[in-house]
Amino acid sequence: MISLNRPSVSAIYPLAMLQLAVERGVPAERVLRNAGLSLEQLQLPSARITPRQQAIISYNLLTETADPAVGLELGLRANVTKTGLMGFGLMSCATFREVSDLGIRYLQTRVPYFTLSRSVEGPLAIVQAREVVPLGPLHQFGFDHFMAEVYEICRAFANPQGSAEAHALTEIWLDSAEQPYYARYAERLPRLRFGMPSNQFRFSAALLDVPIATVNPVTAQMAFEQCEREMALLGYTQSLPDRIRALLVCTGGHYPDLVAAAASLHLSTRTLKRRLAEQNTSFGDLLDEVRKRDSLQWLVESERSIDDIAQRVGYADPSNFRRAFQRWTGLSPSAYRERQRSRR
Incomplete structure:
Protein backbone atom coordinates (compact mmCIF):
# COMPACT_ATOMS: atom_id res chain seq x y z
CA MET A 1 0.00 0.00 0.00
CA ASP A 67 -16.33 18.79 -17.83
CA PRO A 68 -16.48 15.05 -17.03
CA ALA A 69 -14.41 14.34 -20.17
CA VAL A 70 -11.40 16.26 -18.90
CA GLY A 71 -9.57 13.03 -17.99
CA LEU A 72 -9.74 11.77 -21.57
CA GLU A 73 -8.64 15.15 -22.87
CA LEU A 74 -5.59 15.14 -20.61
CA GLY A 75 -4.64 11.62 -21.60
CA LEU A 76 -4.90 12.27 -25.32
CA ARG A 77 -2.62 15.30 -25.00
CA ALA A 78 0.22 13.09 -23.79
CA ASN A 79 3.42 12.50 -25.73
CA VAL A 80 6.43 10.34 -25.03
CA THR A 81 8.73 13.23 -24.08
CA LYS A 82 6.32 14.29 -21.32
CA THR A 83 7.75 11.59 -19.08
CA GLY A 84 11.29 13.00 -19.25
CA LEU A 85 14.28 10.69 -19.44
CA MET A 86 11.99 7.67 -19.13
CA GLY A 87 10.30 8.80 -22.36
CA PHE A 88 13.61 8.98 -24.18
CA GLY A 89 14.34 5.51 -22.84
CA LEU A 90 11.08 4.26 -24.34
CA MET A 91 11.99 5.82 -27.69
CA SER A 92 15.38 4.09 -27.54
CA CYS A 93 14.09 0.54 -27.01
CA ALA A 94 14.59 -2.07 -29.73
CA THR A 95 11.00 -3.37 -29.87
CA PHE A 96 7.55 -2.56 -28.55
CA ARG A 97 7.96 -5.54 -26.20
CA GLU A 98 10.88 -3.69 -24.58
CA VAL A 99 8.81 -0.51 -24.48
CA SER A 100 6.08 -2.28 -22.54
CA ASP A 101 8.59 -3.99 -20.25
CA LEU A 102 10.19 -0.66 -19.38
CA GLY A 103 6.85 1.06 -18.90
CA ILE A 104 5.46 -1.70 -16.68
CA ARG A 105 8.55 -1.83 -14.46
CA TYR A 106 9.04 1.91 -13.98
CA LEU A 107 5.47 3.21 -14.01
CA GLN A 108 5.73 3.84 -10.27
CA THR A 109 8.38 6.49 -10.81
CA ARG A 110 5.71 8.65 -12.46
CA VAL A 111 2.34 7.56 -11.04
CA PRO A 112 2.38 5.32 -7.96
CA TYR A 113 -1.35 4.60 -7.80
CA PHE A 114 -1.55 2.29 -10.85
CA THR A 115 0.19 -0.96 -11.72
CA LEU A 116 0.35 -2.76 -15.08
CA SER A 117 0.82 -6.44 -15.91
CA ARG A 118 1.07 -8.12 -19.32
CA SER A 119 0.01 -11.53 -20.57
CA VAL A 120 -0.49 -13.18 -23.96
CA GLU A 121 -3.61 -15.20 -24.74
CA GLY A 122 -3.54 -16.71 -28.20
CA PRO A 123 -3.28 -13.89 -30.76
CA LEU A 124 -3.86 -11.19 -28.15
CA ALA A 125 -1.54 -9.36 -25.79
CA ILE A 126 -3.35 -8.09 -22.71
CA VAL A 127 -2.07 -5.35 -20.43
CA GLN A 128 -4.17 -5.02 -17.32
CA ALA A 129 -4.26 -1.82 -15.26
CA ARG A 130 -5.09 -1.90 -11.57
CA GLU A 131 -5.40 0.84 -8.98
CA VAL A 132 -3.02 0.42 -6.05
CA VAL A 133 -5.38 2.37 -3.79
CA PRO A 134 -9.12 2.86 -4.41
CA LEU A 135 -9.70 6.08 -6.35
CA GLY A 136 -13.25 6.48 -5.08
CA PRO A 137 -15.12 9.32 -6.80
CA LEU A 138 -12.09 9.89 -9.05
CA HIS A 139 -12.17 6.33 -10.42
CA GLN A 140 -13.61 7.14 -13.85
CA PHE A 141 -11.54 10.32 -14.23
CA GLY A 142 -8.39 8.46 -13.19
CA PHE A 143 -8.80 5.56 -15.59
CA ASP A 144 -9.96 7.84 -18.43
CA HIS A 145 -6.76 9.85 -18.01
CA PHE A 146 -4.43 6.91 -17.50
CA MET A 147 -5.75 4.60 -20.22
CA ALA A 148 -5.90 7.37 -22.82
CA GLU A 149 -2.39 8.54 -21.97
CA VAL A 150 -0.84 5.08 -22.16
CA TYR A 151 -2.64 4.42 -25.44
CA GLU A 152 -1.52 7.73 -26.94
CA ILE A 153 2.13 7.19 -25.98
CA CYS A 154 2.24 3.55 -27.12
CA ARG A 155 0.39 4.15 -30.38
CA ALA A 156 3.41 6.03 -31.72
CA PHE A 157 5.66 2.99 -31.18
CA ALA A 158 3.47 0.16 -32.46
CA ASN A 159 2.66 1.68 -35.85
CA PRO A 160 4.11 -0.68 -38.49
CA GLN A 161 3.35 -0.86 -42.18
CA GLY A 162 -0.17 -2.14 -42.60
CA SER A 163 -0.98 -0.71 -39.19
CA ALA A 164 -4.72 -0.66 -39.86
CA GLU A 165 -4.70 -4.45 -39.99
CA ALA A 166 -2.31 -4.74 -37.05
CA HIS A 167 -4.51 -2.51 -34.91
CA ALA A 168 -7.79 -4.16 -35.89
CA LEU A 169 -7.80 -6.15 -32.65
CA THR A 170 -6.97 -3.19 -30.41
CA GLU A 171 -9.50 -2.50 -27.67
CA ILE A 172 -9.60 -0.65 -24.39
CA TRP A 173 -11.72 -2.25 -21.70
CA LEU A 174 -13.12 -0.05 -18.95
CA ASP A 175 -14.90 -1.25 -15.85
CA SER A 176 -16.95 1.95 -15.67
CA ALA A 177 -20.21 2.66 -17.46
CA GLU A 178 -20.35 4.37 -20.84
CA GLN A 179 -20.92 8.11 -20.62
CA PRO A 180 -22.17 10.46 -23.38
CA TYR A 181 -18.84 12.28 -23.64
CA TYR A 182 -17.02 9.22 -24.99
CA ALA A 183 -18.65 9.77 -28.39
CA ARG A 184 -16.67 13.00 -28.78
CA TYR A 185 -13.41 11.05 -28.73
CA ALA A 186 -14.42 8.02 -30.79
CA GLU A 187 -12.14 8.92 -33.72
CA ARG A 188 -9.10 9.35 -31.46
CA LEU A 189 -9.41 6.06 -29.57
CA PRO A 190 -9.68 2.37 -30.50
CA ARG A 191 -12.84 0.43 -29.78
CA LEU A 192 -13.96 0.97 -26.18
CA ARG A 193 -15.88 -1.64 -24.20
CA PHE A 194 -17.62 -0.56 -21.01
CA GLY A 195 -18.76 -2.31 -17.87
CA MET A 196 -16.03 -4.91 -18.23
CA PRO A 197 -14.63 -6.92 -15.31
CA SER A 198 -11.30 -5.05 -15.39
CA ASN A 199 -9.42 -2.23 -17.14
CA GLN A 200 -7.31 -3.58 -19.99
CA PHE A 201 -5.50 -2.81 -23.21
CA ARG A 202 -6.02 -5.66 -25.70
CA PHE A 203 -4.05 -5.74 -28.96
CA SER A 204 -2.39 -8.05 -31.46
CA ALA A 205 0.50 -9.92 -29.84
CA ALA A 206 2.40 -9.45 -33.13
CA LEU A 207 2.79 -5.78 -32.23
CA LEU A 208 5.11 -6.73 -29.36
CA ASP A 209 7.87 -7.50 -31.84
CA VAL A 210 7.52 -4.33 -33.90
CA PRO A 211 11.00 -2.75 -34.19
CA ILE A 212 11.43 0.83 -32.96
CA ALA A 213 12.98 3.13 -35.56
CA THR A 214 14.60 5.33 -32.93
CA VAL A 215 16.44 2.47 -31.16
CA ASN A 216 19.54 3.63 -29.27
CA PRO A 217 21.04 1.14 -26.78
CA VAL A 218 23.18 3.78 -25.03
CA THR A 219 20.23 6.07 -24.31
CA ALA A 220 18.07 3.12 -23.30
CA GLN A 221 20.71 2.00 -20.78
CA MET A 222 21.02 5.54 -19.37
CA ALA A 223 17.26 5.72 -18.92
CA PHE A 224 17.19 2.26 -17.32
CA GLU A 225 19.84 3.25 -14.78
CA GLN A 226 18.12 6.55 -13.97
CA CYS A 227 14.80 4.79 -13.45
CA GLU A 228 16.50 2.24 -11.20
CA ARG A 229 17.89 5.10 -9.11
CA GLU A 230 14.47 6.72 -8.89
CA MET A 231 12.87 3.42 -7.87
CA ALA A 232 15.41 3.00 -5.11
CA LEU A 233 15.26 6.57 -3.85
CA LEU A 234 11.46 6.46 -3.79
CA GLY A 235 11.63 3.33 -1.68
CA TYR A 236 10.16 0.94 -4.27
CA THR A 237 13.37 -1.07 -4.36
CA GLN A 238 13.53 -2.68 -0.94
CA SER A 239 17.02 -4.17 -1.10
CA LEU A 240 19.61 -2.04 0.68
CA PRO A 241 22.36 -3.06 -1.78
CA ASP A 242 20.09 -1.97 -4.64
CA ARG A 243 19.55 1.39 -2.99
CA ILE A 244 23.32 1.81 -2.60
CA ARG A 245 23.85 0.91 -6.26
CA ALA A 246 21.30 3.58 -7.20
CA LEU A 247 23.25 6.19 -5.26
CA LEU A 248 26.62 5.29 -6.77
CA VAL A 249 26.71 7.68 -9.70
CA CYS A 250 30.14 8.94 -10.74
CA THR A 251 30.32 12.73 -11.02
CA GLY A 252 33.56 14.45 -11.97
CA GLY A 253 35.50 11.23 -11.53
CA HIS A 254 34.20 10.62 -8.01
CA TYR A 255 31.56 8.27 -6.61
CA PRO A 256 29.80 9.06 -3.33
CA ASP A 257 31.76 7.67 -0.39
CA LEU A 258 30.43 5.68 2.55
CA VAL A 259 29.68 8.81 4.59
CA ALA A 260 27.71 10.43 1.76
CA ALA A 261 25.78 7.23 1.01
CA ALA A 262 24.87 6.76 4.67
CA ALA A 263 23.67 10.36 4.90
CA SER A 264 21.48 9.93 1.80
CA LEU A 265 19.87 6.88 3.40
CA HIS A 266 19.50 8.58 6.79
CA LEU A 267 21.71 5.96 8.46
CA SER A 268 24.93 6.15 10.44
CA THR A 269 27.97 4.72 8.72
CA ARG A 270 28.17 2.06 11.42
CA THR A 271 24.56 0.99 10.84
CA LEU A 272 25.01 0.96 7.09
CA LYS A 273 28.10 -1.24 7.32
CA ARG A 274 26.35 -3.62 9.72
CA ARG A 275 23.27 -3.97 7.52
CA LEU A 276 25.36 -4.61 4.43
CA ALA A 277 27.40 -7.21 6.32
CA GLU A 278 24.13 -8.94 7.24
CA GLN A 279 23.53 -9.32 3.49
CA ASN A 280 27.06 -10.66 2.92
CA THR A 281 28.36 -7.59 1.15
CA SER A 282 30.09 -4.29 1.89
CA PHE A 283 30.16 -0.75 0.56
CA GLY A 284 33.51 -1.49 -1.07
CA ASP A 285 32.12 -4.58 -2.81
CA LEU A 286 29.20 -2.58 -4.21
CA LEU A 287 31.46 0.26 -5.35
CA ASP A 288 33.70 -2.25 -7.09
CA GLU A 289 30.65 -3.80 -8.79
CA VAL A 290 29.38 -0.41 -9.99
CA ARG A 291 32.81 0.60 -11.27
CA LYS A 292 32.97 -2.64 -13.25
CA ARG A 293 29.46 -2.07 -14.68
CA ASP A 294 30.24 1.50 -15.70
CA SER A 295 33.61 0.54 -17.16
CA LEU A 296 32.10 -2.17 -19.36
CA GLN A 297 29.46 0.25 -20.59
CA TRP A 298 31.98 2.96 -21.48
CA LEU A 299 34.29 0.53 -23.24
CA VAL A 300 31.56 -0.97 -25.41
CA GLU A 301 29.39 2.07 -26.08
CA SER A 302 31.94 4.86 -26.52
CA GLU A 303 35.14 5.68 -28.38
CA ARG A 304 36.82 7.24 -25.34
CA SER A 305 40.40 6.36 -24.53
CA ILE A 306 41.21 3.86 -21.79
CA ASP A 307 42.80 6.62 -19.69
CA ASP A 308 39.70 8.80 -20.02
CA ILE A 309 37.42 5.93 -19.00
CA ALA A 310 39.66 5.22 -16.02
CA GLN A 311 39.15 8.78 -14.79
CA ARG A 312 35.40 8.61 -15.42
CA VAL A 313 35.06 5.60 -13.12
CA GLY A 314 37.11 7.11 -10.34
CA TYR A 315 40.69 5.94 -11.02
CA ALA A 316 43.18 8.81 -11.01
CA ASP A 317 45.94 6.35 -11.99
CA PRO A 318 45.12 4.44 -15.21
CA SER A 319 47.45 1.61 -14.19
CA ASN A 320 45.26 0.93 -11.15
CA PHE A 321 42.24 0.83 -13.44
CA ARG A 322 43.94 -1.69 -15.73
CA ARG A 323 44.78 -3.94 -12.79
CA ALA A 324 41.21 -3.73 -11.47
CA PHE A 325 39.80 -4.48 -14.92
CA GLN A 326 42.08 -7.50 -15.29
CA ARG A 327 40.77 -8.75 -11.94
CA TRP A 328 37.12 -8.24 -13.03
CA THR A 329 37.28 -9.83 -16.45
CA GLY A 330 40.61 -11.59 -16.90
CA LEU A 331 41.32 -9.26 -19.83
CA SER A 332 42.91 -5.88 -20.33
CA PRO A 333 40.45 -3.03 -21.15
CA SER A 334 41.68 -2.85 -24.76
CA ALA A 335 41.40 -6.62 -25.24
CA TYR A 336 37.88 -6.62 -23.81
CA ARG A 337 36.82 -3.78 -26.12
CA GLU A 338 38.27 -5.54 -29.15
CA ARG A 339 36.55 -8.82 -28.28
CA GLN A 340 33.16 -7.16 -27.88
CA ARG A 341 33.47 -5.31 -31.18
CA SER A 342 34.44 -8.48 -33.01
CA ARG A 343 31.14 -10.04 -31.90
CA ARG A 344 28.95 -7.36 -33.43
Whole structure:
Protein backbone atom coordinates (compact mmCIF):
# COMPACT_ATOMS: atom_id res chain seq x y z
CA MET A 1 0.00 0.00 0.00
CA ILE A 2 1.41 3.39 -0.96
CA SER A 3 1.56 6.33 1.43
CA LEU A 4 -0.90 9.06 0.47
CA ASN A 5 1.31 11.65 2.13
CA ARG A 6 4.71 10.85 0.64
CA PRO A 7 5.86 12.91 -2.38
CA SER A 8 5.85 10.26 -5.10
CA VAL A 9 3.83 11.70 -8.01
CA SER A 10 5.80 13.48 -10.74
CA ALA A 11 4.87 17.17 -11.04
CA ILE A 12 4.40 16.74 -14.79
CA TYR A 13 0.84 15.61 -14.08
CA PRO A 14 -0.44 18.55 -12.02
CA LEU A 15 1.35 20.94 -14.38
CA ALA A 16 -0.51 19.45 -17.36
CA MET A 17 -3.78 19.86 -15.45
CA LEU A 18 -3.02 23.49 -14.68
CA GLN A 19 -2.22 24.19 -18.31
CA LEU A 20 -5.55 22.75 -19.46
CA ALA A 21 -7.42 24.69 -16.77
CA VAL A 22 -5.83 28.00 -17.75
CA GLU A 23 -6.70 27.35 -21.42
CA ARG A 24 -10.32 27.08 -20.31
CA GLY A 25 -10.21 30.28 -18.32
CA VAL A 26 -9.77 28.73 -14.87
CA PRO A 27 -6.96 30.37 -12.83
CA ALA A 28 -4.27 27.98 -11.64
CA GLU A 29 -4.85 29.10 -8.04
CA ARG A 30 -8.37 27.67 -8.09
CA VAL A 31 -7.13 24.27 -9.23
CA LEU A 32 -4.45 24.30 -6.52
CA ARG A 33 -6.94 25.30 -3.80
CA ASN A 34 -6.47 23.28 -0.57
CA ALA A 35 -3.52 21.35 -2.04
CA GLY A 36 -0.91 23.31 -0.09
CA LEU A 37 1.09 23.91 -3.27
CA SER A 38 2.18 26.84 -5.39
CA LEU A 39 2.93 26.94 -9.10
CA GLU A 40 6.54 27.82 -8.25
CA GLN A 41 6.91 24.62 -6.21
CA LEU A 42 5.60 22.48 -9.07
CA GLN A 43 8.04 24.06 -11.51
CA LEU A 44 11.11 23.10 -9.50
CA PRO A 45 13.34 20.49 -11.21
CA SER A 46 12.28 16.92 -10.33
CA ALA A 47 9.38 18.22 -8.21
CA ARG A 48 7.01 15.62 -6.77
CA ILE A 49 3.73 15.87 -4.88
CA THR A 50 1.80 13.46 -2.70
CA PRO A 51 -1.03 11.25 -4.02
CA ARG A 52 -3.36 13.15 -1.69
CA GLN A 53 -2.38 16.48 -3.28
CA GLN A 54 -2.83 14.99 -6.75
CA ALA A 55 -6.34 13.83 -5.78
CA ILE A 56 -7.24 17.34 -4.58
CA ILE A 57 -5.96 18.91 -7.80
CA SER A 58 -7.85 16.35 -9.92
CA TYR A 59 -11.08 16.98 -8.02
CA ASN A 60 -10.67 20.75 -8.36
CA LEU A 61 -10.04 20.42 -12.09
CA LEU A 62 -13.20 18.38 -12.56
CA THR A 63 -15.38 20.77 -10.59
CA GLU A 64 -13.88 24.00 -11.93
CA THR A 65 -14.11 22.97 -15.60
CA ALA A 66 -17.46 21.18 -15.11
CA ASP A 67 -16.33 18.79 -17.83
CA PRO A 68 -16.48 15.05 -17.03
CA ALA A 69 -14.41 14.34 -20.17
CA VAL A 70 -11.40 16.26 -18.90
CA GLY A 71 -9.57 13.03 -17.99
CA LEU A 72 -9.74 11.77 -21.57
CA GLU A 73 -8.64 15.15 -22.87
CA LEU A 74 -5.59 15.14 -20.61
CA GLY A 75 -4.64 11.62 -21.60
CA LEU A 76 -4.90 12.27 -25.32
CA ARG A 77 -2.62 15.30 -25.00
CA ALA A 78 0.22 13.09 -23.79
CA ASN A 79 3.42 12.50 -25.73
CA VAL A 80 6.43 10.34 -25.03
CA THR A 81 8.73 13.23 -24.08
CA LYS A 82 6.32 14.29 -21.32
CA THR A 83 7.75 11.59 -19.08
CA GLY A 84 11.29 13.00 -19.25
CA LEU A 85 14.28 10.69 -19.44
CA MET A 86 11.99 7.67 -19.13
CA GLY A 87 10.30 8.80 -22.36
CA PHE A 88 13.61 8.98 -24.18
CA GLY A 89 14.34 5.51 -22.84
CA LEU A 90 11.08 4.26 -24.34
CA MET A 91 11.99 5.82 -27.69
CA SER A 92 15.38 4.09 -27.54
CA CYS A 93 14.09 0.54 -27.01
CA ALA A 94 14.59 -2.07 -29.73
CA THR A 95 11.00 -3.37 -29.87
CA PHE A 96 7.55 -2.56 -28.55
CA ARG A 97 7.96 -5.54 -26.20
CA GLU A 98 10.88 -3.69 -24.58
CA VAL A 99 8.81 -0.51 -24.48
CA SER A 100 6.08 -2.28 -22.54
CA ASP A 101 8.59 -3.99 -20.25
CA LEU A 102 10.19 -0.66 -19.38
CA GLY A 103 6.85 1.06 -18.90
CA ILE A 104 5.46 -1.70 -16.68
CA ARG A 105 8.55 -1.83 -14.46
CA TYR A 106 9.04 1.91 -13.98
CA LEU A 107 5.47 3.21 -14.01
CA GLN A 108 5.73 3.84 -10.27
CA THR A 109 8.38 6.49 -10.81
CA ARG A 110 5.71 8.65 -12.46
CA VAL A 111 2.34 7.56 -11.04
CA PRO A 112 2.38 5.32 -7.96
CA TYR A 113 -1.35 4.60 -7.80
CA PHE A 114 -1.55 2.29 -10.85
CA THR A 115 0.19 -0.96 -11.72
CA LEU A 116 0.35 -2.76 -15.08
CA SER A 117 0.82 -6.44 -15.91
CA ARG A 118 1.07 -8.12 -19.32
CA SER A 119 0.01 -11.53 -20.57
CA VAL A 120 -0.49 -13.18 -23.96
CA GLU A 121 -3.61 -15.20 -24.74
CA GLY A 122 -3.54 -16.71 -28.20
CA PRO A 123 -3.28 -13.89 -30.76
CA LEU A 124 -3.86 -11.19 -28.15
CA ALA A 125 -1.54 -9.36 -25.79
CA ILE A 126 -3.35 -8.09 -22.71
CA VAL A 127 -2.07 -5.35 -20.43
CA GLN A 128 -4.17 -5.02 -17.32
CA ALA A 129 -4.26 -1.82 -15.26
CA ARG A 130 -5.09 -1.90 -11.57
CA GLU A 131 -5.40 0.84 -8.98
CA VAL A 132 -3.02 0.42 -6.05
CA VAL A 133 -5.38 2.37 -3.79
CA PRO A 134 -9.12 2.86 -4.41
CA LEU A 135 -9.70 6.08 -6.35
CA GLY A 136 -13.25 6.48 -5.08
CA PRO A 137 -15.12 9.32 -6.80
CA LEU A 138 -12.09 9.89 -9.05
CA HIS A 139 -12.17 6.33 -10.42
CA GLN A 140 -13.61 7.14 -13.85
CA PHE A 141 -11.54 10.32 -14.23
CA GLY A 142 -8.39 8.46 -13.19
CA PHE A 143 -8.80 5.56 -15.59
CA ASP A 144 -9.96 7.84 -18.43
CA HIS A 145 -6.76 9.85 -18.01
CA PHE A 146 -4.43 6.91 -17.50
CA MET A 147 -5.75 4.60 -20.22
CA ALA A 148 -5.90 7.37 -22.82
CA GLU A 149 -2.39 8.54 -21.97
CA VAL A 150 -0.84 5.08 -22.16
CA TYR A 151 -2.64 4.42 -25.44
CA GLU A 152 -1.52 7.73 -26.94
CA ILE A 153 2.13 7.19 -25.98
CA CYS A 154 2.24 3.55 -27.12
CA ARG A 155 0.39 4.15 -30.38
CA ALA A 156 3.41 6.03 -31.72
CA PHE A 157 5.66 2.99 -31.18
CA ALA A 158 3.47 0.16 -32.46
CA ASN A 159 2.66 1.68 -35.85
CA PRO A 160 4.11 -0.68 -38.49
CA GLN A 161 3.35 -0.86 -42.18
CA GLY A 162 -0.17 -2.14 -42.60
CA SER A 163 -0.98 -0.71 -39.19
CA ALA A 164 -4.72 -0.66 -39.86
CA GLU A 165 -4.70 -4.45 -39.99
CA ALA A 166 -2.31 -4.74 -37.05
CA HIS A 167 -4.51 -2.51 -34.91
CA ALA A 168 -7.79 -4.16 -35.89
CA LEU A 169 -7.80 -6.15 -32.65
CA THR A 170 -6.97 -3.19 -30.41
CA GLU A 171 -9.50 -2.50 -27.67
CA ILE A 172 -9.60 -0.65 -24.39
CA TRP A 173 -11.72 -2.25 -21.70
CA LEU A 174 -13.12 -0.05 -18.95
CA ASP A 175 -14.90 -1.25 -15.85
CA SER A 176 -16.95 1.95 -15.67
CA ALA A 177 -20.21 2.66 -17.46
CA GLU A 178 -20.35 4.37 -20.84
CA GLN A 179 -20.92 8.11 -20.62
CA PRO A 180 -22.17 10.46 -23.38
CA TYR A 181 -18.84 12.28 -23.64
CA TYR A 182 -17.02 9.22 -24.99
CA ALA A 183 -18.65 9.77 -28.39
CA ARG A 184 -16.67 13.00 -28.78
CA TYR A 185 -13.41 11.05 -28.73
CA ALA A 186 -14.42 8.02 -30.79
CA GLU A 187 -12.14 8.92 -33.72
CA ARG A 188 -9.10 9.35 -31.46
CA LEU A 189 -9.41 6.06 -29.57
CA PRO A 190 -9.68 2.37 -30.50
CA ARG A 191 -12.84 0.43 -29.78
CA LEU A 192 -13.96 0.97 -26.18
CA ARG A 193 -15.88 -1.64 -24.20
CA PHE A 194 -17.62 -0.56 -21.01
CA GLY A 195 -18.76 -2.31 -17.87
CA MET A 196 -16.03 -4.91 -18.23
CA PRO A 197 -14.63 -6.92 -15.31
CA SER A 198 -11.30 -5.05 -15.39
CA ASN A 199 -9.42 -2.23 -17.14
CA GLN A 200 -7.31 -3.58 -19.99
CA PHE A 201 -5.50 -2.81 -23.21
CA ARG A 202 -6.02 -5.66 -25.70
CA PHE A 203 -4.05 -5.74 -28.96
CA SER A 204 -2.39 -8.05 -31.46
CA ALA A 205 0.50 -9.92 -29.84
CA ALA A 206 2.40 -9.45 -33.13
CA LEU A 207 2.79 -5.78 -32.23
CA LEU A 208 5.11 -6.73 -29.36
CA ASP A 209 7.87 -7.50 -31.84
CA VAL A 210 7.52 -4.33 -33.90
CA PRO A 211 11.00 -2.75 -34.19
CA ILE A 212 11.43 0.83 -32.96
CA ALA A 213 12.98 3.13 -35.56
CA THR A 214 14.60 5.33 -32.93
CA VAL A 215 16.44 2.47 -31.16
CA ASN A 216 19.54 3.63 -29.27
CA PRO A 217 21.04 1.14 -26.78
CA VAL A 218 23.18 3.78 -25.03
CA THR A 219 20.23 6.07 -24.31
CA ALA A 220 18.07 3.12 -23.30
CA GLN A 221 20.71 2.00 -20.78
CA MET A 222 21.02 5.54 -19.37
CA ALA A 223 17.26 5.72 -18.92
CA PHE A 224 17.19 2.26 -17.32
CA GLU A 225 19.84 3.25 -14.78
CA GLN A 226 18.12 6.55 -13.97
CA CYS A 227 14.80 4.79 -13.45
CA GLU A 228 16.50 2.24 -11.20
CA ARG A 229 17.89 5.10 -9.11
CA GLU A 230 14.47 6.72 -8.89
CA MET A 231 12.87 3.42 -7.87
CA ALA A 232 15.41 3.00 -5.11
CA LEU A 233 15.26 6.57 -3.85
CA LEU A 234 11.46 6.46 -3.79
CA GLY A 235 11.63 3.33 -1.68
CA TYR A 236 10.16 0.94 -4.27
CA THR A 237 13.37 -1.07 -4.36
CA GLN A 238 13.53 -2.68 -0.94
CA SER A 239 17.02 -4.17 -1.10
CA LEU A 240 19.61 -2.04 0.68
CA PRO A 241 22.36 -3.06 -1.78
CA ASP A 242 20.09 -1.97 -4.64
CA ARG A 243 19.55 1.39 -2.99
CA ILE A 244 23.32 1.81 -2.60
CA ARG A 245 23.85 0.91 -6.26
CA ALA A 246 21.30 3.58 -7.20
CA LEU A 247 23.25 6.19 -5.26
CA LEU A 248 26.62 5.29 -6.77
CA VAL A 249 26.71 7.68 -9.70
CA CYS A 250 30.14 8.94 -10.74
CA THR A 251 30.32 12.73 -11.02
CA GLY A 252 33.56 14.45 -11.97
CA GLY A 253 35.50 11.23 -11.53
CA HIS A 254 34.20 10.62 -8.01
CA TYR A 255 31.56 8.27 -6.61
CA PRO A 256 29.80 9.06 -3.33
CA ASP A 257 31.76 7.67 -0.39
CA LEU A 258 30.43 5.68 2.55
CA VAL A 259 29.68 8.81 4.59
CA ALA A 260 27.71 10.43 1.76
CA ALA A 261 25.78 7.23 1.01
CA ALA A 262 24.87 6.76 4.67
CA ALA A 263 23.67 10.36 4.90
CA SER A 264 21.48 9.93 1.80
CA LEU A 265 19.87 6.88 3.40
CA HIS A 266 19.50 8.58 6.79
CA LEU A 267 21.71 5.96 8.46
CA SER A 268 24.93 6.15 10.44
CA THR A 269 27.97 4.72 8.72
CA ARG A 270 28.17 2.06 11.42
CA THR A 271 24.56 0.99 10.84
CA LEU A 272 25.01 0.96 7.09
CA LYS A 273 28.10 -1.24 7.32
CA ARG A 274 26.35 -3.62 9.72
CA ARG A 275 23.27 -3.97 7.52
CA LEU A 276 25.36 -4.61 4.43
CA ALA A 277 27.40 -7.21 6.32
CA GLU A 278 24.13 -8.94 7.24
CA GLN A 279 23.53 -9.32 3.49
CA ASN A 280 27.06 -10.66 2.92
CA THR A 281 28.36 -7.59 1.15
CA SER A 282 30.09 -4.29 1.89
CA PHE A 283 30.16 -0.75 0.56
CA GLY A 284 33.51 -1.49 -1.07
CA ASP A 285 32.12 -4.58 -2.81
CA LEU A 286 29.20 -2.58 -4.21
CA LEU A 287 31.46 0.26 -5.35
CA ASP A 288 33.70 -2.25 -7.09
CA GLU A 289 30.65 -3.80 -8.79
CA VAL A 290 29.38 -0.41 -9.99
CA ARG A 291 32.81 0.60 -11.27
CA LYS A 292 32.97 -2.64 -13.25
CA ARG A 293 29.46 -2.07 -14.68
CA ASP A 294 30.24 1.50 -15.70
CA SER A 295 33.61 0.54 -17.16
CA LEU A 296 32.10 -2.17 -19.36
CA GLN A 297 29.46 0.25 -20.59
CA TRP A 298 31.98 2.96 -21.48
CA LEU A 299 34.29 0.53 -23.24
CA VAL A 300 31.56 -0.97 -25.41
CA GLU A 301 29.39 2.07 -26.08
CA SER A 302 31.94 4.86 -26.52
CA GLU A 303 35.14 5.68 -28.38
CA ARG A 304 36.82 7.24 -25.34
CA SER A 305 40.40 6.36 -24.53
CA ILE A 306 41.21 3.86 -21.79
CA ASP A 307 42.80 6.62 -19.69
CA ASP A 308 39.70 8.80 -20.02
CA ILE A 309 37.42 5.93 -19.00
CA ALA A 310 39.66 5.22 -16.02
CA GLN A 311 39.15 8.78 -14.79
CA ARG A 312 35.40 8.61 -15.42
CA VAL A 313 35.06 5.60 -13.12
CA GLY A 314 37.11 7.11 -10.34
CA TYR A 315 40.69 5.94 -11.02
CA ALA A 316 43.18 8.81 -11.01
CA ASP A 317 45.94 6.35 -11.99
CA PRO A 318 45.12 4.44 -15.21
CA SER A 319 47.45 1.61 -14.19
CA ASN A 320 45.26 0.93 -11.15
CA PHE A 321 42.24 0.83 -13.44
CA ARG A 322 43.94 -1.69 -15.73
CA ARG A 323 44.78 -3.94 -12.79
CA ALA A 324 41.21 -3.73 -11.47
CA PHE A 325 39.80 -4.48 -14.92
CA GLN A 326 42.08 -7.50 -15.29
CA ARG A 327 40.77 -8.75 -11.94
CA TRP A 328 37.12 -8.24 -13.03
CA THR A 329 37.28 -9.83 -16.45
CA GLY A 330 40.61 -11.59 -16.90
CA LEU A 331 41.32 -9.26 -19.83
CA SER A 332 42.91 -5.88 -20.33
CA PRO A 333 40.45 -3.03 -21.15
CA SER A 334 41.68 -2.85 -24.76
CA ALA A 335 41.40 -6.62 -25.24
CA TYR A 336 37.88 -6.62 -23.81
CA ARG A 337 36.82 -3.78 -26.12
CA GLU A 338 38.27 -5.54 -29.15
CA ARG A 339 36.55 -8.82 -28.28
CA GLN A 340 33.16 -7.16 -27.88
CA ARG A 341 33.47 -5.31 -31.18
CA SER A 342 34.44 -8.48 -33.01
CA ARG A 343 31.14 -10.04 -31.90
CA ARG A 344 28.95 -7.36 -33.43
